[in-house]
Amino acid sequence: xxxxxxxxxxxxxxxxxxxxxxxxxxxTHKSFSNEQPDKDEPHNExxxxxxxxxxxxxxxxxxxxxxxxxxxxxxxxxxxEVVCEKGLDKIARRLNLGAGLRLGKGEEKCGGRKxxxxxxxxxxxxxxxxxxxxxxxxxxxxxxxxxxxxxxHSANIRYGTDYKTALQESLQARYxxxxxxxxxxxxxxxxxxxxxxxxxxxxxxxxCGEGSSKKQAEQNAASQAMLHSFVVGLEED
Numbered sequence: 001x002x003x004x005x006x007x008x009x010x011x012x013x014x015x016x017x018x019x020x021x022x023x024x025x026x027x028t029h030k031s032f033s034n035e036q037p038d039k040d041e042p043h044n045e046x047x048x049x050x051x052x053x054x055x056x057x058x059x060x061x062x063x064x065x066x067x068x069x070x071x072x073x074x075x076x077x078x079x080x081e082v083v084c085e086k087g088l089d090k091i092a093r094r095l096n097l098g099a100g101l102r103l104g105k106g107e108e109k110c111g112g113r114k115x116x117x118x119x120x121x122x123x124x125x126x127x128x129x130x131x132x133x134x135x136x137x138x139x140x141x142x143x144x145x146x147x148x149x150x151x152x153h154s155a156n157i158r159y160g161t162d163y164k165t166a167l168q169e170s171l172q173a174r175y176x177x178x179x180x181x182x183x184x185x186x187x188x189x190x191x192x193x194x195x196x197x198x199x200x201x202x203x204x205x206x207x208c209g210e211g212s213s214k215k216q217a218e219q220n221a222a223s224q225a226m227l228h229s230f231v232v233g234l235e236e237d
Contacts, residue, residue, distance in 0.1 A: 004099035012095050014145040015130050015138060022047075022133055026125035027097065029118060031104030044125035051128030054136070058127075058143040059083055063151055070159050071170035078154045082147060088120035091146060097122050163222035170226070171201060179206065179225070181218050197221050 006023055010016050017023050030043040059082065063075050070078070081087060092098070098113040101122060112118050131139040159166050171179055184196040197217040198208040209220025 004096065006100075009095065009097075009100060012146070013126070013130070013142050015134065015142050017129070017133060019133055022129040023126065024102070026051075026129045027100045027122055028102040029104065029107060029112065029122075031107040031112070032102040035104045044122060047125035047128035047132070048121045049128070050131060051124035051126065054131045054139050055083060055124055055127045055143065058136070058140045059147060059151065061140070062143060062147075063155065066151075067155055067159070070155065070166055071173050073169045073173060074159060074166060078151060078158065081154045082150045085116050085120045087150060088123050089116035091150060092119035092123040095123070095146070097126075163219050163226050167199070167206075167222040167225050175201075177201070179222075181221065183214070184208070199225050 006017075006020065009023065025042050026044050026047050028041060028043045030045060033041045033043040056079070059079050060075070063070070063078055067075065067078075097119055101113050101118060103112045103118075107118075127139055127142065130142050168178055171177060179199050179201045181197050181199050184198050187194045187196070192212075194210055194212065195214050195217040196208065196210050197214060197220075199206050199218070199221040207221045207224030207226075209217045209222070209224055211217035211220055
């Protein structure tokens, strides 16, 4: 087996297992268990089943609380981008899980340590193992430590500056209608124009923004709308 230690894995996870058999099972592929007929070597499929559900809930709660201005559709896309085989494979490689996989001889020869499907399953199984021993708070703590970078990156790429998309998706989801942007005024000389734009929904002005371009002013107006107007909600008017 390549250089690997449970101790290093636990440091990367930020969780110390009391029962060493749990992380061992999480890293055990069924091909290994099938080659040990005389030994009790449970594989990771049941833990992976559990971890899949726990991971989806823990990630959903984290991004829901961390990004209150991102609409439901955006949160779904952020979660799907990270909690998928490709996203999980990336994190599993960062944790060096491939080196710790327990594989059968055939799977070993086929390059199982580098297979995205096996690595993502093992990561979910580890989350299941943490949940089984430490409960949901422990699983959330591991998710916060291990998944935070990827979740934040996805959120920032999608919504770090694109408040127009966030506002549009939120209004579309809530009311089935889109906002309108209106140019209020243009100040300054030709080489230094300042545009003022307001974003409206029906007869209500949701926000107003300035910028050196119409696009920037629209983004600033949408940002104001997302950060302020929806705190109280349109329903109160």
